Amino acid sequence: MRDNREWMYNRLEGKFLSPTFAHKVGEFIAFATTQDNVVLDGMMKCPCAKCRNIPYQDIDNVKEHLYKSGFKPNYFQWVYHGELRFLKNSQSAGSTSTEDASNPYISMVQDAFAQEGHLEDIEEEPHPTFKKFFHMLKAAQEPLYDGSKLSLLAAAARLANIKCEYNIPIKGVDDVASLMRDMCPDESKMSDSFSKTKKLLAGLELPHQRIHVCPNGCMLFWKEHKDLKECLYCKGSRYKTIMENGNNSPHSVLIYLPIGPRLQRLYATKSTAEKMRWHHDNPRAHGLMSHPSDGEAWKHLDKEYESFAVEPRNVRLGLCTDGFSPFGKTGRQYSCWSVILTPYNLPPSLCMKKTFYVSKFDNSRSKKPKRESGCVLATSY
Structure with a gap:
């Protein structure tokens, strides 16, 4: 039974x-900072009436905010700061289960949707915009089965991560998922195929576009050419077969990943938002080249576009590309051109990590040589 917390208000x-309030806030901070996964990079969720447990602040700012604004309403149970949460069971009164509010998968969902909430906070049918959020939140909170340490979302996310990390074929993941399902009790919510796992994780994915491609790689059926049935150059058919119901199967599809939402996600995620301002907030010794922002090209861009440079959250990107033949010296006229896009806002220790840069490939059968290129791009959001 927790202590009386009327002092919070x-x-x-x-x-x-109030001296009592100031003393108790110190006790709250001391308690929270000893809990696992509450403090990340020296920062914790701020429970003041303005921040409402959404942004992360450093410890001193949290204390200052609480002194100025007090706690958010009805935050008697410190679920975002390490206390166990008792969930209501609508099927049987008095039946409870516990969940650690520092669950990283709940934080992942809240970061992805930039929302805060809990299942028992829903008193009526949520707005369609937030249905996906509460569906993902439910998957992050509910265990696979009674007594399981994993939630449904945790199991799905880890299975998808294993597939990507070791490049396992879909059939192999289906077999692993089926085995996991057979190992769980009958009442388990574990999916038995990769397609069902993908559906569960679809709420977290960033937007993408599927663009049909000429079978010989001549052109994209996109924008003003999106309704064409054959290639303008080689006259090759866009589709393998043409069905009467319109469900035509294309010869080739390019999956386009817009970069804008991916850059915005870097600012929506607590662990990277501060690091995306590193180039601006971390002064370095004059005359030393330790980051692209120390270079003449960066400084020239700042002088040319002063209004852009004054906003530290504007994104600087480095683009480079080079070609290689995937078939070695077999004589085939085919080459791949890797395109790597690097966010230069990040500190040197992070910007070249695979987690943050975007790598794409341009496949070409052209005999014309292409030159390596490198440049600095900038964009504002």
């Missing part, structure tokens, strides 16, 4: 800060 004595 008795911040002032007259016009001055």
Whole structure:
């Protein structure tokens, strides 16, 4: 049974800060900072009435915010700061289960949707915009089966991560998922195929476009050419077969990943938002080249576009490309051109990590040589 916490909403004595409140805030900070996964990179969720447990702040700012604004309403149970949460079971009164509010998968969902909430907070049918959020939140909170340490979302995310990490074929993942399902009790919610796992994780994915491609790689059926049935150059058919119901199967598809939402996600995620301002917030010794922002090209861009340079959250990107033949010296006229896009806002230790840069390939059968290119791009969001 937790202590009486009426002090949380008795911040002032007259016009001055209550000594009891100040002392108890110190105890709250001390408790929270000892809990696993509450403090990340020296920062924790701020429970003040303005921040409402959404942004992460450093410890001193959290204390200052609480002194100025007090706690958010009805935050008697510190679920975002390490306390166990008791979930209501609508099927049987008095039946409870516990969940650690520092569950990283719940934080992942809240970061992805930039929302805060809990299942028991829903008193009526949510707006369609938020249905996906609450569906993902439910998957992050509910265990696979009674007594399981994994939630449905945790199992699906780890299975998908294993597939990507070791490049396992879909058939192999289907077999692994089927084995896991057979190993779980009958009441388990574990999916038995990769397609069902993907459906569960679809709420977290960033937008992408599927663009049909000429079978010989001549052109994309995109924009003003999106309704064409054959290639303008080689006259090759766009589709393998043409069905009466319109469900035509294309010869080839390019999956286009827009970069804008991916850059925005870097600012929506607590662990990287601060690091995306590293180039601006971390002064370095004059005359030393330790980051692209120390170079003449960066400084020239700042002078040419002063209004862009004053906003530290504007994104600087480095693009480079070079070609290679995947078939060695077999004589085939075919080459791949890797395109690597690097966010230069990040510190040197992070910007070249695979997690943050975007790598794409341009496949070409052209005999014309292409030159390697490198440049600095900038974009604002």
